[in-house]
Each structure stands twice: as structure tokens, then as C-alpha cells.
Amino acid sequence: MAHDAHEVKKEMVAIYPKKLGKKRAEQIVVTELGPDGSVPEIKANVRSSPGIITQRGCAYAGCKGVVIGPSRDILSIVHGPIGCSFYAWLTRRNQTRPPSDSDPNFITYCLSTDMTEQEIVFGGEKKLKAAIKEAYDVFHPKAIAVFSTCPVGLIGDDVHAVARQMKEELGINVFAFSCEGYRGVSQSAGHHIANNQLFKHVIGLNELAHEDKFTINLLGEYNIGGDAFVIEDLFRRCGIKLIATFSGNSDYDSMANSHTADLNLVMCHRSINYMAEMMEKKFGIPWLKINFIGAAATAKSLRKIAEYFDDAELKAKVETVIAEEMPKVDVAQKDVKSRCQGKTAMLFVGGSRAHHYQVLFKEMGMEIVAAGYEFGHRDDYEGRKVLPTIKVDADSKNIEEIEVRPDETRYVPRLSQERKAQLADPELEFQDYVGMMPEMEDGTLVIDDISHHETERLIELYKPSIFCAGIKEKYAVQKMGIPCKQLHSYDYGGPYAGFEGAINFYREIDRMVNMKVWSLVKAPWQTLAPQPEPAPVAAD
Amino acid sequence: MLLRHTTAEVTERTALTINPAKTCQPIGAMYAALGVHGCLPHSHGSQGCCSYHRSTLTRHYKEPVMAATSSFTEGSSVFGGQANLLQAFETIFTVYNPDIVAVHTTCLSETIGDDISQIISKAKADGKIPEGKHAIHANTPSYVGSHITGFANMAKSLVTNFAEGTGEDKKQINLLPGWVEPPDMRELKCLAHRMGVDVIMFPDTSDVLDAPQTGKHELYPKGGATVAQIRSAGDSIGTIGLGHSASTRAASALEEKCEVANEMLELPIGLQATDRLIEAMRVMAGVKVPDIITDERGRLLDMIADMHQYIHGKRVALWGDPDQLVSLCDFLVCLDMKPVYILTGTPSTRFEKRVRAVLGDSVPDVKIRKGSGADMFLMHQWIKQESVDLLIGNTYGKYIARDENIPFVRHGFPILDRVGHAYFPTVGYRGGMYLLEKILNAFMDRQDREALEEKFELTM
Ligand code: SF4
Numbered sequence A: 001m002a003h004d005a006h007e008v009k010k011e012m013v014a015i016y017p018k019k020l021g022k023k024r025a026e027q028i029v030v031t032e033l034g035p036d037g038s039v040p041e042i043k044a045n046v047r048s049s050p051g052i053i054t055q056r057g058c059a060y061a062g063c064k065g066v067v068i069g070p071s072r073d074i075l076s077i078v079h080g081p082i083g084c085s086f087y088a089w090l091t092r093r094n095q096t097r098p099p100s101d102s103d104p105n106f107i108t109y110c111l112s113t114d115m116t117e118q119e120i121v122f123g124g125e126k127k128l129k130a131a132i133k134e135a136y137d138v139f140h141p142k143a144i145a146v147f148s149t150c151p152v153g154l155i156g157d158d159v160h161a162v163a164r165q166m167k168e169e170l171g172i173n174v175f176a177f178s179c180e181g182y183r184g185v186s187q188s189a190g191h192h193i194a195n196n197q198l199f200k201h202v203i204g205l206n207e208l209a210h211e212d213k214f215t216i217n218l219l220g221e222y223n224i225g226g227d228a229f230v231i232e233d234l235f236r237r238c239g240i241k242l243i244a245t246f247s248g249n250s251d252y253d254s255m256a257n258s259h260t261a262d263l264n265l266v267m268c269h270r271s272i273n274y275m276a277e278m279m280e281k282k283f284g285i286p287w288l289k290i291n292f293i294g295a296a297a298t299a300k301s302l303r304k305i306a307e308y309f310d311d312a313e314l315k316a317k318v319e320t321v322i323a324e325e326m327p328k329v330d331v332a333q334k335d336v337k338s339r340c341q342g343k344t345a346m347l348f349v350g351g352s353r354a355h356h357y358q359v360l361f362k363e364m365g366m367e368i369v370a371a372g373y374e375f376g377h378r379d380d381y382e383g384r385k386v387l388p389t390i391k392v393d394a395d396s397k398n399i400e401e402i403e404v405r406p407d408e409t410r411y412v413p414r415l416s417q418e419r420k421a422q423l424a425d426p427e428l429e430f431q432d433y434v435g436m437m438p439e440m441e442d443g444t445l446v447i448d449d450i451s452h453h454e455t456e457r458l459i460e461l462y463k464p465s466i467f468c469a470g471i472k473e474k475y476a477v478q479k480m481g482i483p484c485k486q487l488h489s490y491d492y493g494g495p496y497a498g499f500e501g502a503i504n505f506y507r508e509i510d511r512m513v514n515m516k517v518w519s520l521v522k523a524p525w526q527t528l529a530p531q532p533e534p535a536p537v538a539a540d
Numbered sequence B: 001m002l003l004r005h006t007t008a009e010v011t012e013r014t015a016l017t018i019n020p021a022k023t024c025q026p027i028g029a030m031y032a033a034l035g036v037h038g039c040l041p042h043s044h045g046s047q048g049c050c051s052y053h054r055s056t057l058t059r060h061y062k063e064p065v066m067a068a069t070s071s072f073t074e075g076s077s078v079f080g081g082q083a084n085l086l087q088a089f090e091t092i093f094t095v096y097n098p099d100i101v102a103v104h105t106t107c108l109s110e111t112i113g114d115d116i117s118q119i120i121s122k123a124k125a126d127g128k129i130p131e132g133k134h135a136i137h138a139n140t141p142s143y144v145g146s147h148i149t150g151f152a153n154m155a156k157s158l159v160t161n162f163a164e165g166t167g168e169d170k171k172q173i174n175l176l177p178g179w180v181e182p183p184d185m186r187e188l189k190c191l192a193h194r195m196g197v198d199v200i201m202f203p204d205t206s207d208v209l210d211a212p213q214t215g216k217h218e219l220y221p222k223g224g225a226t227v228a229q230i231r232s233a234g235d236s237i238g239t240i241g242l243g244h245s246a247s248t249r250a251a252s253a254l255e256e257k258c259e260v261a262n263e264m265l266e267l268p269i270g271l272q273a274t275d276r277l278i279e280a281m282r283v284m285a286g287v288k289v290p291d292i293i294t295d296e297r298g299r300l301l302d303m304i305a306d307m308h309q310y311i312h313g314k315r316v317a318l319w320g321d322p323d324q325l326v327s328l329c330d331f332l333v334c335l336d337m338k339p340v341y342i343l344t345g346t347p348s349t350r351f352e353k354r355v356r357a358v359l360g361d362s363v364p365d366v367k368i369r370k371g372s373g374a375d376m377f378l379m380h381q382w383i384k385q386e387s388v389d390l391l392i393g394n395t396y397g398k399y400i401a402r403d404e405n406i407p408f409v410r411h412g413f414p415i416l417d418r419v420g421h422a423y424f425p426t427v428g429y430r431g432g433m434y435l436l437e438k439i440l441n442a443f444m445d446r447q448d449r450e451a452l453e454e455k456f457e458l459t460m
């Protein structure tokens, strides 16, 4: 990489109107790991500037789309005009596997109150009530979740009161989310809102007891492309009992039962750390940051779990599984390295994947030249140690922070203070997340909420071998002759988690960076050296 | 079963839509705005809407879909979005330098009641819109109408903002294509060109949403109607508007503003609807129909005659947008097929009348539904009551197709899982052939898959 990242940064923001340029400059940093492990401060989780062309979506997308959508038997009703519900209909590829053909699966259904002018003017509560009743009559679900979209908050519908009333009337669990799109500054607000309501209305309702020795929940894994299936299989082989996943391939009862687990694993820190914290406080369940993206990362994560439970048999099983899987991974790695070594990647996506997927690229011998989140916070970049210094701005301060106290009867500390102290090794990330930046090479660009303009400039300047982003960026990047891998939808491929997923990913990236088509962009006649104009033929 | 909770028994629903057969206005406005050269669509609301609309259009076309948003926060939803839009104009013109910013509203800004005309005037007064550049808008509240309404509103806005009658008589006709695909627009221009008719077409998304791979991303690809073209629409001989739901507003606005008379036709899908378009162009422009077009018509006719045994009498269920459905029914009837279930989520007062007009008495037991309550859950229930031989509609039909094992031809918006719609037309005679080929393949592939071994045919 021949470019000076500081120069690139300057050049990138030069075009902006002054105030905007100043703001963007604070959201673009060049990594530099200090001797004390510190990294530069980045501005994140601040509003996107109007007109800038952002990757971001809204709180509703984070709440309904990301966190609640993947669970198969909570019936989701979107309260609002039709569009919001339509666009979230099956587009996130959350795979799910009901235990049998007769078990409920609502994933394929899209429910909406389809608000019309009538409700906008006179209020939509009546219609919402009727819709909940009608939905109950058709589907007979155990639980109904109601999601508010932009106009709902504005016209003042009290969705929570409606939910309470219908809960009483129908005798099933009904709860609502005030996840209007204007809340917060991105999907991130919606994650938080989803966490809060799940915690208040679902967690702890199912007291089913488990005999198993090692009980866990997997938080922040949404089973895109079947990732959760792969991880579930690893747990099974290691003898680890998964009680609930939030929320890939999950169902309502398991979530309601999740407070009985002895450990929470946090996969996507951004979208679900609230839940881990709240469950810790209320039920005494510790959490561990893990990452099942990348073969080495998967092995490390399994070992961390074994370390937490500190059980010889579990440790042995984990080692057996790793030993069974790693040889296949090594063969695949070696193969792709012969073609991918030294190639470069950029990742601009989500709130954790831009970090997690760096591991996979590094395993292939590729270099990360720039990365950033779409809706991460400073702790996702710099690590949780900066949490006390994060100032919540006006745009985010209205998102509820639930006050949680230990449950009178069900708070059970899983570990002694002494054991906790033992686990405080930074490598273990016990109740901690080190963030993206400390793991990146010095001199790499980190850009929060990258704009379209910045994307184009980066690509023009660095010409990376591959760019990772989402659907909106994909084809613009590819038009520039650079392959773009979608890291939200996986381009309808996957799974990429675990050992099996790592191999899939290597092969996929190998395919993309070595596709013939990129060398054929110019037609034969476009590559000719400029020919002299033919001499004019003299008229006879 | 993917749709395991859908049963044949229909219970009355008044408030709940399940599996909609429509979406919201802004995406239509965004699509229409992309059909103008050098135009950046702008969504005035919170940023989720814009993100969803761009994503859906992108999944449909596998192409970049650029648009900006006002990124409302809680503050803007209380105080209104004027400051956001003003700032957006400044950033957009500085950074992305479009010729035009086409603003559409969202549920949020409509509920707040932002006055976009006033904000645009202010932006002009404040010097936020550079000389020679344009900002236009369409109101697209999603709680009224559907995505089709949004398209119609933005198409109309192009007329009210740009079309001008200068008094000069231009030997050209306006062709409003309605909501069709880029290859359809290209095909329509090609037909006109072959007839020697100069047309002004807008919106025109060909060469925008099917731009070639060149190694360079053009933020404003070479296609799209230019402002100069739209302006000159006011001096044309007349307007042919295709698709009543999508094009009537723009056609009427042209008539009102510039006194250009219009003739409204159904979309030219299939033999007879294309005949009517060719006739209308012939008469309006006073030209002859060249043999190349008559021959093409003959080829479509020939194909129908040759393969009729595989299609006649087949029962078809269709869902989608009113204009598309009316013309598809027209074509199916001409093939001696039976469109038995026809449904659109778009509210449209004349829909049923239009469908019945093309059906005549060919399908006495037809079921037609539109607007609220007309969703794909209901369609599926009809199918469960009495099945059909073929489904025609957008990608969401694949769940019904698989559960019920029914051949399925994708048509309409959105198509998220196939690519043909972005490259091959379904309008005109050639489009008819492409559509017919797809219908035939659906039946024949099924026959090949399911025939008994001794009944497996080599020649079909
Ligand atoms: S808020 Fe309105 S405009 Fe936005 S996606 Fe939803 S229905 Fe469409």
C-alpha cells in the first residue's frame, strides 16, 4: 500500500462543505497502537449528514430486521404504512429449522396494518387492535410482537397500551417496540430497543430446568446463510448445551428460558451487548466475547468456553473437535493462499462483521487496507475500556436505559470473585470486548459510517482486490471493476462461521478475486494503442 | 411447507394485511427519478426508507441505485425537516454534482407536513441550488396508494417542473412508458425508431439501470431523459400514455399545462395491446408501419399457433400492478388461457372494469381483488380452494409455487431471484415472444420433470 493514509484522509474530506468536512475528519482515523495499548479516538454513533449518501438504515431495521426477525415463532406485526413491512419481508436470509413440519414458522409471512390516511388522521390504535386479533385467529401464536414505524410515534398511537390490552384479551404474550425509524442515528438504536423489550417481556418466563453441565446462550448470532447451524453443531459435538440463540434459528420458549444458562456468549457485540449486561445484573450470568468467524477464531472461542467452565472433559472434547477440523482448514488455506496471498481487502459493514471478517482474510494471507462500521459505537472500534468516556449525544439520549437489579429469587452468581479475577486475562475477553482497532495494522484507515463519495475515492486510490459491504454498495463497487462481497447477506452463500464456514469463505473469496471477467472489461479494440487517423482519401 | 399456516378457509380480515401485493409510494418515485439523466433521487424522511428503497431496487436490477436521504432524527420529526433538506441540497450539489435533485417525501415528512415547495424556494433564495441546476419534488405519502402512485406522481412532477409549450410544433410524439423495465423502454424506443417516429420518452431508465460494465462507476449513467427532452414534450404532436395507473397523471398534466392531447393505452404486453400501440403511433405520427414490424408480429403469431396445445385452457393466477395485470390478462386471453385469479394491492377504482374489459366472457368464474385486503395470503387461499396451472407474479410467489407445486413465471416487481427481466423486454412483439417462451418453458419443464418414463417426449 503505497499511500499515506493521512494524505488520503485529507484528500477524501477536502470536497465537503466546511462543517461537514470537519465532522467527517473526526470519523476517519489512521490506526496507531500506542505502547499502552491505546488507539486513536474515533467519532462514531453520530447522525449521518443529510445528503451524504450513507449505508445506514433505521432503528426499525435494527429492531425488527436484525434482532427479532430471525426468531420463527414470535409473530411480528408491523404497525405503519405498508412499505416498512414489505421491505423487511424475508430479505435478511435468516434461516430457521423448526423441529417438525407441524411446528410454527412465521418467517415467511409479512404482516402489516397497512395504515392509510384515515389512521394517520384519526389514529391507528383501533386498527392495530383489530389486526392483532385477526393475526391471532389465523396463526394462533404464543407471542405477538408489534413494531412501530415512523408515523406511529408522531400520531401518538400508544402501541404499548394496545399490546397490554391484547395480551389480556388473548391470553398470549403481546409486546411492542417503539422502534420508529427516526430514533437514534442508525439501526443501532433499534438493537437497543429490541434488547430492552425482549428483556422486559420474554426473558425469564420459562423455568424449564436443565441437567446439563455446560449451559450457554449464544447472543448476537442471526443465522444468516446458516451460520448458527454450523455453530450449533460444534456445541453439540463438544457437549455444550445451547439453551437459546438470540436470535438465529430460535424460538420463543428457548428465549424465555435463557436465564437458566450459566454463560452468555456474545458474537455481535454491537447488537446484543445490552442483553448480556442486563442478564448479568439480573440473573448473574457472566458473558464472554467470542467470534466464530475464522477458523483460528473459532478454535480460540471454543477454548475460551472450556476455560470458563474449567472442566477437563470439556477441554478434551474441544481439543478433539479442533483436531478433527483443523487439518481440512489447513489444506484449504494452503490452497487459496497460493492465489490470494498479498491481495488486499476493505470492509465497511455492520457493527461487528467489519471486525470479525478481518480474521478470515488474514487467514488467507490477505491484507486489510481499510475498514469501518456502518453503525458501530466507539467501544466497537476502541474497546469497552472507553465506555466510561463515551458521551451520549442528543440523538441517542432518548433511548431507554433499563435499570436492572438482581432478581430476588433467581439471581445466582455463577462464579466466585476469585474465579472471576482469574478470568480477567485480556486475551479471554471475559465480559470485555477489545474492539476492532487494536487488532489492526498501524497506518490502516478506519472510517465510521463511510459515505459513497469516500467509498469511491478509497477504491480509486487503493484499488483493493476486494471490497466488502452491503447490497446498496455492491454493484457500484463492481462497476469499478472491483469485486464486492456482501457481508450482510453473504451474496446468498454461506455459511461462513466455524471451520466449515471458513473453508467456504476462502473458496468464495478466491473465486471472486480471481474471476476471469475482471480482466475482460476492455474490448480488444479498446486496448489498442492509439492509431494514427487514416489519411483522408482524396476525392477523385 | 414454507407457508404452513395458510389454510383454504378464508376468514374476514379488515385490519391485517398478510403478504402484501404492493409496496409504498417513494420507491416508485425513486424509480421514476432514476429515469431522468443526471438526476439524484432524494428521500425526505428518516434514512431507513431510503435504504430500503435502494436495496429493493438494487436486488431487482443488480445495479447501483444511488439516492440520498434527509436522515431525519427525533429532532427533525419534532421541528420539521427543513434544516435537513437545506443541508442535503448543499452537500449533494457540492459532493455529487447532479443536474437535478428529485425529492420525494415519506410517511414521516408527510405526517409532519413539511412543505417541500417552500423549502425548495428557500434553498434557491439561499443560493443552495447552483445556477443551471434543478430541485424538483413529488409528494408521495405512503399511506395513500402504492408504489405505482409514487411513480405516477414523480412522472407528473417531471411534467409540471420541466415541460414547456413554446408554440413551436415539433414533429415528435411523447411516449410515457409507465412502470416498465429498462429493456421495455429500450424496446419501445426501438419500435418507434423503426417506424420513423421521433419520441420523447420519460421516465427512461434504459442505460441507467442496465448500464454496461466498463470498469468505471458512472454516478449518472448515460441514459435517462434529459431536461431538454422533457421540456420539449410541451411542443409535441401528442402524447401516448401507457398504463392508466402509472401514466395518466403525467399525460393529463401535459395536456393541462401545454395543451398536448393524449391518448391513453394499456401497456403493450402481448399481441393485441402491441397492435394498439403501433396503430396509435402510426396514426398520431402519420407514418407507415414498416414490414420489419409486421413480420415481427407474424413471428409472435406463428409461435402462438405452433405451440397452442401446451397453453390453451390453462388456469392462471396473477398478482402485481394494475397496468401490468390488465395487459397480461389481455395476452393470456389471446392465447386461449384462463386468468382465473387476479389481484393487486394497489387501490385502483377502475381496475376491475379494465380487467373485465379484456377478459370479455372468457373466464366467467374469475376472481378479481384490489386494494386493501387484496394480498398474497388471500391469493394463496384461493389457490388452495381450487388450484391453478400457472402463477405469474413477482418473486414472492415462489413460496406458493413450491408449496403447491405450480409452474411459476416471474413478472412484475420485485424480481429478486432471476435476471431476465432486467435485460429482455416483455413489451412489443419481441417481448411477447420472450414472455411466451417463459410460459411455455414453465409448462414443458414440468412435463419433462414429471412425465412417466414411457410418456417422456423427445419432440414437443
Ligand atoms: S415509513 Fe413510509 S415511506 Fe418509509 S418505508 Fe415505511 S411505508 Fe415506505
Ligand code: SF4
Pocket (backbone or CB within 6 Å): A066, A222, A268, A270, A271, A349, A350, A351, A352, A353, A488
Ligand atoms: S453482524 Fe453486522 S449486520 Fe449483523 S447484527 Fe451485527 S452489526 Fe448487524
